[in-house]
Amino acid sequence: MRSAAAGEQQSWLTGEVPGNWRLANVTPIYKGLKEDPGNYRPVSLTLVPGKIMERFIFESAQQVTCLVDEGKAVDVIYLDFSKAFDTVSHTFS
8 A cells, every 4th residue: 555645746746636535425514403404514524635735735826826916926837748758759760
């Protein structure tokens, strides 16, 4: 079994979220009298590694937003070389 850190790193590198991180148990939580069905609200319980990654991405996006709001320069670089080598022939004549 892989460690949580290895799973998060693999997710970060591939840009894909593992299937089990996307699953959630929905549990009804009451907010008032338990007898009234209208007093229940659904709460989604997800796995901890997914929540940690979600929090990291949210905080990073929030920092960028604050810098933009303050009028500061923000550089964002996105590199995706995964498809670059699919079109290049690697055979030599």
